[in-house]
Amino acid sequence: MAEITACRSCGAAGLEPVLDLGRTPLADRLVTQAGLAGPEPRYPLAVAFCPACGLVQIRETVPPEVLFCEDYPYFSSFSDALLRHSRANALELIAERGLGPTSLAVELASNDGYLLKNYVEQGIPVLGIDPAEGPAREAEKIGVTTLQTFFTAALARQLADEGRRADVIHANNVLAHVADTNGFVAGIASLLKEEGVAVIEVPYVRDLIEHVEFDTIYHEHLCYFSVTALDHLFRRHGLYLNRVRRLAIHGGSLRLYVARRERVGESVRSLLAEERAAGVDRLDFYRDFATRVTGVKRGLLELLRGLKAQGKTLAAYGAAAKGATLINYIGIGPDLIDFVVDRNTFKQGRYMPGQHIPIYGPDHLLEARPDYVLLLAWNFAEEIRAQQAAYEAAGGRFIVPVPEPRVL
């Protein structure tokens, strides 16, 4: 494992510590029955701030092959809200840019084809690129041609040399995941057509800090972006952040419209100004984050232990990566939570990393009828509560952990 000595984006030394979550297991490395007795590696999970370019990042780099290949359990299509969100994004771009049978839409980290299928449906050629075996196989099944490999600057040059440059490049929840941030962006620059656009979604560090979303910190997420840090990153590779939208998804994200020609719009200028005013580009903005995280830890433990002491039964919803960070950092184990449920059939029958809480299908909620359910996938609270209306009608109650633990 490698600890960085300089900023992942600008290369400057002098990274400032922001938060230390100790040593944690890999958030998406769910444990099988057979694996319960086996070794389970833990890695340091510490967050730092770069005073030179404003990038927030973790210090540890776990090899991508370890994180994203075999047994990678995340399938985007298990959230209807995410499917709707992605379809609207694709259809808007198809209309705005007049895409057709001679266009090419590429997605980096295309997963199970959850987004590119909307282009296929319209007869627009696509190319997915994703190293994860399971999701790539599902994508091929629905007609989304997928290269099962990592996206690199070298692969981008090869594709460009083969004449496969893209009109649109999608990259959702992947820019924060890559060990070679600069190589990845350089790849986008060489794969994009002159008039093409890269439409990139990343979690927004401002929302993470303001809503205490410390559980979205895990080893898959190497970087936590502000518009300030992104603007530096793209310009370094001859790309321009021309438009940006703030989105509610995943606890607060940014959708970035990046191109090879500089046409910086008001949306970017005003967010850069807001960040300067709020101090997002300075260490002060992050100084009390660790204290607020400790506050959530204390508050949630008190709430759960209090309910347990009253003889209440507790379960959790969403075998999410963010759930693994939360339960392992706070120390929430099977002594407090009887089981976790998740729609993703690949996750069912396995155990949460570290705490080894068993994972079942959502039907188990109505079978076991726990008094309270901790919403680990709080970012999909609305969708999950609608789906679990019968559980709440029967008197069940949901608990959300952040920004402050509370019973809904």
Ligand code: DWN
């Ligand atoms: O960056 C990443 C984000 C975007 O997604 C990835 N590295 C991994 C993943 O993070 P996560 O696992 O914390 O994400 P989700 O999407 O919040 O996970 C939600 C979990 O809840 C999934 O396992 C699916 C499950 N789920 C469910 O069981 N029923 C989700 C919904 C909406 C449902 O109705």
